[in-house]
Amino acid sequence: MIEIESLSKRYGDLLAVDDISFTVKPGEVLGFLGPNGAGKSTTMRMIAGFLAPTQGRIRVCGHDIEADPLAAKRCIGYLPEGAPAYGEMTPRGFLSFIGDMRGMAPALKLQRIDEVTTQLGLKRVLEQPIETLSKGFRRRVGIAQALLHDPKVLILDEPTDGLDPNQKHEVRELIGRMSKDRLMIISTHILEEVHAVCTRAIIIAGGKLLADATPDELERRSRYYGAISLRTADPERVRSLVGELSGVAGTEYDAREQLLTVLAKPGQSLYAPLTQLLRQHDIVVQDLTVERGRLDEVFRTITSGGRRS
Numbered sequence: 001m002i003e004i005e006s007l008s009k010r011y012g013d014l015l016a017v018d019d020i021s022f023t024v025k026p027g028e029v030l031g032f033l034g035p036n037g038a039g040k041s042t043t044m045r046m047i048a049g050f051l052a053p054t055q056g057r058i059r060v061c062g063h064d065i066e067a068d069p070l071a072a073k074r075c076i077g078y079l080p081e082g083a084p085a086y087g088e089m090t091p092r093g094f095l096s097f098i099g100d101m102r103g104m105a106p107a108l109k110l111q112r113i114d115e116v117t118t119q120l121g122l123k124r125v126l127e128q129p130i131e132t133l134s135k136g137f138r139r140r141v142g143i144a145q146a147l148l149h150d151p152k153v154l155i156l157d158e159p160t161d162g163l164d165p166n167q168k169h170e171v172r173e174l175i176g177r178m179s180k181d182r183l184m185i186i187s188t189h190i191l192e193e194v195h196a197v198c199t200r201a202i203i204i205a206g207g208k209l210l211a212d213a214t215p216d217e218l219e220r221r222s223r224y225y226g227a228i229s230l231r232t233a234d235p236e237r238v239r240s241l242v243g244e245l246s247g248v249a250g251t252e253y254d255a256r257e258q259l260l261t262v263l264a265k266p267g268q269s270l271y272a273p274l275t276q277l278l279r280q281h282d283i284v285v286q287d288l289t290v291e292r293g294r295l296d297e298v299f300r301t302i303t304s305g306g307r308r309s
Contacts, residue, residue, distance in 0.1 A: 001025055002047065002153060002183065007056035009042050009207075016042045018207035019056070026152075029179045031198035031215075032187040035303055039207040040187040041081055044157045047185070048078040061152055077151035081158045081187075083142025087131030091122055091141045094130060098145045109148075116144045120174060136167035143174065154178065157187045172196045191295050194218075205303040219293030221301075223249075226264040227291040228274050232283055235260040241281060245273050261291070 002024040009017040017039045024030050034040050045051040047058055049065050049072060058065040063072035085094055092113065099109035117123055120140045125133055130141060139159060146154060159175065160168040175186065175197045186197065194201050194215045201218060203211040211218065219225060232238055238260055239251050247268030252261045264270045271290055278285060 001059075001061065002185070003057075003059040004047070005057045007043065007046065007058065008054045009039075009046060009051065010054045016207050017046070017053075020204065020207075020209040021056075022202060022209065022212060024183055024185060026183050027199075029175070029184045029186065029197055029199045031194045031201040032185055032204065033189065033191070033194065033201055033299065034204040035189060038189075038205045038303075040189075040204060041157055043204070044078075044155055044185070044187050045080075048076055048155055049073050050078075050080075074149070075152045077146035077149070077154045079139075079142045079146045079154075079156045079159060081161070083139045083159075085130050085138065085141055085145070087129065089130055090127050091117065091130060091133075091144070092126040094141065095144055095148060098148055102149045104149060112148050112150065116147045119147075119177075120144050134167070135163055136170060139163065139167070139171055140174070143171075143178075147178070152182060154182050154184045155187075156184070158189075159186060160188070160190065160193065191299060194295060203299065203302050210302050215295065216292075218298050219295055222291075222293035222295070222298050223263060224261070224291045224297060225293035226269060228262045228264075228270050228288060229259055229291055230262075230288040231258055231286040232260065234283065237281075238262075238278070238283060241277055241283075242274065245270065245277065247273065 004020060004022050007017055007020050008015065020043070032040050032043070042051065046053050047060070047065070049069050052066065060072040061075040063075065065072045089097065095113045096109065099113065104112070117126060120143060122137070122140055122144060125137055130138060133141070143159070156175070160171050163171065172193070175184070178184070179197070186193065198215060200214050202209060235253055239253070242248050242251060242262050247265050247270055249263040249265045251263065262270060262274060
């Protein structure tokens with residue numbers, strides 16, 4: 001388990017992290033979300049032991065990160081933002097160096113290098129200088145060094161930032177496989193990452209923790225939760241007709257997408273009454289979708305309003 005209590009970090013007059021507290025339990029994949037400059041990376045570095053907090057306590061697997069840093073760090077695998085490495089080294093040489101720094105026995109080190117490079121698909125580039133690798137492969141090397149000592153906790157800071165769609169998909173697949181037997185924290189500002197890999201999400205902005213919930217719980221806070229989006233040849237007629245339904249909170253029309261969205265009042269289900277209304281009036285619909293809520297809208301509302309929820 002990771003336990004964070006009243007954690008703050010100040011740089012002169014700048015309060016980068018402001019009195020945040022949370023816990024992460026085994027089996028959870030925690031998405032740490034926020035806009036650029038929110039304090040995500042600073043918090044990650046404090047949890048990993050790279051920065052000392054101004055105040056507060058951090059315990060990793062029962063070890064206090066300041067009172068017993070070596071024991072805590074043995075439990076942690078950490079991928080910093082950008083996956084920095086020594087470009088002139090090969091992946092094999094870099095991982096061997098990391099193993100030596102971790103104090104791993106030679107036989108165990110060789111065994112783990114073989115295991116993680118197989119797991120991460122690095123075998124064919126093991127002897128190639130890291131600086132010549134693609135961003136996707138460099139990110140894999142970074143994840144490999146974080147996994148090398150088989151940690152119970154894995155902390156990944158912006159693991160897919162700057163990658164193309166195929167590379168993002170590959171890294172997310174890797175995260176999904178690795179999460180089965182580890183506690184994981186993933187810092188990101190990419191909202192689609194939350195649905196792809198996370199079981200829980202924390203939103204931070206201005207150094208403050210503003211929300212802590214599952215992705216589904218966050219989406220249910222959206223004004224679009226339960227809304228019906230549809231395309232039809234006569235959207236204005238549909239807009240006039242849906243006023244007959246008591247559960248309708250309003251409508252929106254996107255002319256570019258030719259998409260009409262019928263918003264539901266809290267706790268109301270629109271699918272059955274709306275589809276019945278469309279049939280009664282012989283309105284042809286090209287497609288119809290029940291919205292699950294829009295995480296980007298929830299994110300903007302929380303981070304711009306600065307409210308805790």
